[in-house]
Amino acid sequence: MNLEQGAQRANPLTRIIDAALQRDGGWLPFDRFMALALYAPGLGYYANASRKFGRMPSSGSDFVTAPELTPLFGRALAVQVAEALEKTGTDEVWEFGAGSGALALQLLDALGDRVARYRIVDLSGTLRERQQQTLAKHAAKVEWLSELPESMNGVVVGNEVLDAMPVQLLARSGGQWFERGVVAQGDGFAWSDRPTDLRPPVEIEGEHDYLTEIHPQAEAFIATLADRLGRGAAFFFDYGFPESEYYHPQRHMGTVMCHRGHQADGDPLSDVGEKDITAHVNFTGVALAGQNAGLEVLGYCNQARFLLNAGILPMMEQATLAERSMAARLIHEHEMGELFKVVGFAAGEPWDAIGFAEGDRSHTL
Ligand SMILES: C[S@@+](CC[C@H](N)C(=O)[O-])C[C@H]1O[C@@H](n2cnc3c(N)ncnc32)[C@H](O)[C@@H]1O
Secondary structure (H helix, E strand, O other): OOHHHHHHHHOHHHHHHHHHHHHOOOOEEHHHHHHHHHHOOOOOOOOOOOOEEOOOHHHOEEEOOHHHHOHHHHHHHHHHHHHHHHHHOOOEEEEEOOOOOHHHHHHHHHHHHHOOEEEEEOOOHHHHHHHHHHOHHHOOOEEEEOOOOOOEEEEEEEEOOHHHOOOEEEEEEOOEEEEEEEEEEOOEEEEEEEEOOOOOOOOOOOOOOEEEEEOHHHHHHHHHHHHHEEEEEEEEEEEEEOHHHHOOOOOOEOOOEEEEOOEEEOOOOOOOOOOEEEOOEEHHHHHHHHHHOOOEEEEEEEHHHHHHHOOHHHHHHHOOHHHHHHHHHHHOHHHHHOOEEEEEEEEOOOOOOHHHOOOOOHHHO
16 A cells, blocks of 8 residues: 555545445445535535635635625625515525525625524534624524424525535446446545436437436425425526436536536546535426425526626626626626526415516426
8 A cells, every 4th residue: 555545545534435335335326425525524525624615716715606706696686585575575584505604694784674584504514603704793683504494484595505415327328327326446436337227307319328417315405495485485596407408418428527726627536525526407307396396486597687687787887897897707608697597486476586587498497
């Protein structure tokens, strides 16, 4: 064993994954591997003390999200949240996966007395500490939960939370479907495929080799939310596509990506716990999961459309040049404007939500 191999084996997260592999007969489905790599207590990427979110690699961060880029994201979203609070007669905001607390701060600043309580549900204990610091001036209104309560009312928001939920990998090879999982190999991990009855939600045209994901956890999350949200609305932002694009025959390498130091790579099996692992969101699956569990789809559109509908342009006109150029990245097609989408749900009677006033693409789901 060389020194590097010894160091890898000494990594406590690798040992936890090794133990899970042994318990499961030497093979872990990718969703279990991803769950441990991201959320193993104290060690997984979202559970450890690394910085994660920030504008530049020099801050020690790995990637930037919309609320980290500019407060205008939260200010524009606040217009939609204010409308939703009024239409649903509620006064609580629920945020899932609140990261550094940046969006919570932007929403609380913009919404003022219209919010009586701001509740954050996050799996990550270390992020909770960071959120507490960011939100110190709103401390009296903010509450943290580590899981969904049995029942809730209010307006739910989540930015880039669905893409952080573990996915299962399906690989078609030689015309046969396999579930792709992980085995131990040498000092690290390797891929290993097993025959499966699982299939993508739509037929993939052609016979060529094809790798993709299915998203049972994200869909179960939406279904549980639907069950528990008595009165209110929910808005989720993320990168992804409707089913017909997600499972397009040409998208044959899947969408799993890792982020570290503002660089993307496609190898989740290396440097486990030190980088983010994500997959794009199948918005058709999310919308169906919500609808089947009793929610109404308020709309679905790209992020640019949603933010423009919510009035980000006049906000940009008031902003400094530097702020304006950051906000422009949220709406430019070749940056976050088109790849990122928004889906909105109502629990109870639907209404015409301002964010989807123009450019609603629900018909493409
Ligand atoms: C990519 S980060 C996004 C953070 C933040 N929303 C932002 O935009 O900067 C994903 C976040 O989702 C959280 N998360 C993942 N699954 C979750 C779940 N089931 N419930 C609540 N939070 C979750 C992670 O702990 C992490 O804080």
